[in-house]
Amino acid sequence: MQQVGHQPHPGEKNFRYATTSIAPFLYFEVSPVLPGLAAFLSFIMMISLLKTSFSDPGIIPRASDMEVAERSRLIFQEYVPNIVVLKYCFTCRFFRPPRSSHCSVCDNCVLNFDHHCPWVGNCIGQRNYRHFYFFIVFLALLIVCIFACSLAHLMICKLFLCVRSWFIWFWRERVSGCDYRSIVGLAGFHTYLVATNQTTNEEASSILIRGLS
Known part of the structure; x- marks a missing residue:
């Protein structure tokens, strides 16, 4: 051999x-x-x-049960005047900020995800x-x-x-x-x-x- x-x-x-x-x-x-x-x-x-x-890299902490409603309301108030469409992340349980995305490898939402x-x-x-x-x-x-x-x-x-x-x-x-x-x-x-x-x-x-x- x-x-x-x-x-x-x-x-x-x-x-x-x-x-x-x-x-x-x-x-x-x-x-x-x-x-x-x-x-x-x-x-x-x-x-x-x-x-x-x-x-x-800018990982956004996942929302707890108590934070889900409050965080969604604050983000909605912050971006609605500019008419920005926000996507909801069902894994992290919040509306993702603009330009952020959920990484399928790390399983986290990342700010300004590249x-x-x-x-x-x-x-x-x-x-x-x-x-x-x-x-x-x-x-x-x-x-x-x-x-x-x-x-x-x-x-x-x-x-x-x-x-x-x-x-x-x-x-x-x-x-x-x-x-x-x-x-x-x-x-x-x-x-x-x-x-x-x-x-x-x-x-x-x-x-x-x-x-x-």
Whole structure:
């Protein structure tokens, strides 16, 4: 019986390549600023990730038996002058404030619900969206930084005589192994949402409505 060995994730291979080959070379041969910049981006990215994972996204406490009628009356009085339609959550037993939604994974209503992110293990909402945005933006910047440093490393070392050959090798081995484009695209998408004051949930709903109309 043939034993299948552990196959490292492409991202793991790229991380080892960047830390053991690229960073020391750039530090001693080019400038210590470049690996220092990558370390700074990594630090901010990790801090933002931890804050996103362990922060309260804006969970609305469920109403008790005594609070159901009173909370519904107060929310009704607050939003009726603006003619806002409120949806009732039968699980949490109250009328949800505008832009909030019930997460089927966490089983809680969340203020300004954006989406549930399985990669951080938490909902993304009003209270932790800023940390999530910083996380994906700095992750995208880190990817661009590593890509540029890797490219510079190959060009300076002249590992290949033919430019076309080493570029094809670099793209196949270091870029296509991890779908970096999706992360950069995700950062761009959330930048668009921030600029237009939308959430992922609202954008997805509007696309669905346009598709059905």
